Amino acid sequence: MTRQMYQKILVTGGAGFIGGYVVDELVQRGYSVVILDNLSSGSLKYVNPQADFIHGDVRNREDVRKAFLKGIDAVIHIAGQASIKLSFMDPYNDLETNTLGTVNIIQACIEHGIERLLYASSMTIYGTPKVVPTTEDSPIAPVSYYAVTKYAGERYVHIAPNHPGLKKPLNVTSLRMFNVYGARQSLSNPYQGVLAIFIGRVLRNEPIIIHSDGEQSRDFVYVTDVARAWADTLENPDTIGQVMNVGAGKPISVNKLCDLVLNVFGKSRNDFPVQYAPAQPGDIRHSIADITRIQNILNWSPQVDMEEHGIRATVEWARQQSA
Ligand SMILES: NC(=O)c1ccc[n+]([C@@H]2O[C@H](COP(=O)([O-])OP(=O)(O)OC[C@H]3O[C@@H](n4cnc5c(N)ncnc54)[C@H](O)[C@@H]3O)[C@@H](O)[C@H]2O)c1
Incomplete structure (x- = not known):
């Protein structure tokens, strides 16, 4: 599982803030990129012109299928409802986008024999941590609907490698991003x-x-540092099965x-x-990442x-x- 094994990467949410930078980083490293995004909060303005853009919704299995038919061999699933406040205002959309959308992506990975899946998790899942800086082994104690739906998505992703219907091994990693x-x-x-x-x-x-x-x-972690962490994760087999904090x-x-x-x-x-x-x-109240794990595995540090x-x-x- 080295970089050479992946050529065409699907980035969901690739028209959004973080996803857009991840796409730029992948294109710059020579990958072909397909984007699936419904533009609910993203914008075509920042979509990398070299990427193949599909206007579609991760909640819709037919839209997801269209993206997987592009001959992709790895998926970076970043699309999501990203607001704590909106998760309380519209819990159905939050649940459908973050959790059901993730299940749709996983099912498509299984159907299409995709071997690599990366997931955008969040530091909000730690809730109000008892210990800061907070390691990945700290208790999970969400205090928002958003954190619940993001964590559910993360757990689906990490349980998916046990799915009995897998045609090929599914290698997964989640990045728990801070601000x-x-x-x-x-x-x-x-x-x-x-x-x-x-x-x-x-x-x-x-x-x-x-x-x-x-x-x-x-x-607070700068978005280009975060994009580098995503691309480095894709390319490093030591990250398989891991959850890693990404913060400063x-x-x-x-x-x-x-x-x-x-x-x-x-x-x-x-x-x-x-x-x-x-x-x-x-x-x-206080949210600070312990970044020892990502530093050790990827040799990544914020610049x-x-x-x-x-x-x-x-x-x-x-x-x-x-x-
Ligand atoms: N911004 C942060 O600090 C932060 C921290 C931790 C985790 N995250 C997660 O990272 C991801 C990206 O966050 P962001 O800050 O770039 O937000 P963003 O709103 O800019 O990006 C989300 C992208 O997903 C797309 N999208 C939303 N719902 C969709 C759907 N149903 N189908 C297809 N596309 C859809 C949006 O149009 C947008 O382009 C989210 O999953 C968020 O939960 C963000």
Whole structure:
């Protein structure tokens, strides 16, 4: 199972924020890529022109079949309903997209004899961890519907290699991503990442709203580092059967994040309004990845430091968008 065994990769959600970068990384490494995406939150704007794009839905088995008929030999399943808030507002869509959609992908892998499947899992499955930084062996204790449906998808993926109907071995890996950020993340979608939401608010001259006291911490990892982790995982057989955290391994409080964003804009709390609001359901107090496992298996480490480069690069991109 080395890189040479895979040529054509299906990336579900390849028109989305993370998926788009994963597609770019795969194309750059010489793979052929097929994308399956229903454009519910993704955009054609960032779809790599060398990829074969199929407008379709992972909840629809016929759409999934169309993608598998493209002669693919590995699948990176990133499509998903990515918002904690929306999981409470529309639990049926959350369940159907994240869990049933994943079952559809697994069934298609089995039917088509696909040997490699990678899954986009989430740090939210740890809930409010007792120990931070949090290792992959920590208890699973979701506090949102979203985390439940993502974890269900992850477990389906990791049980699938035991399926009695397999024609060939199915080799699976999940990446439990922490807070992924960077250029192309929606600046107007209130259900996406907190950094993009803050940047969008400054650009629109709207007050930054911090939920809870702002001392909750997050582990922000830059999207190109994440894309490299996905491609490295695909190419490394030592990752088979593993779940691996993908994060920067260090915390930033939401208050600090707010100040860093304002600073890049040449502003501060003295001249820009910052308001506090109650915590949101499903919010986690402290979330920091222990990245020892991915460092050991893949020799992967994040290269983009948030304070030195990541926020600045994201703000520069955002400014160009709004210009
Ligand atoms: N952004 C993060 O910090 C983060 C962290 C952990 C896990 N994840 C997971 O990573 C994945 C990608 O997240 P993202 O931040 O890039 O979000 P995103 O919304 O930008 O990307 C999701 C993509 O999936 C597509 N999609 C949604 N429902 C679909 C369906 N039914 N059929 C086909 N395509 C569908 C969307 O159109 C979009 O292109 C999600 O599964 C999310 O749960 C994200």
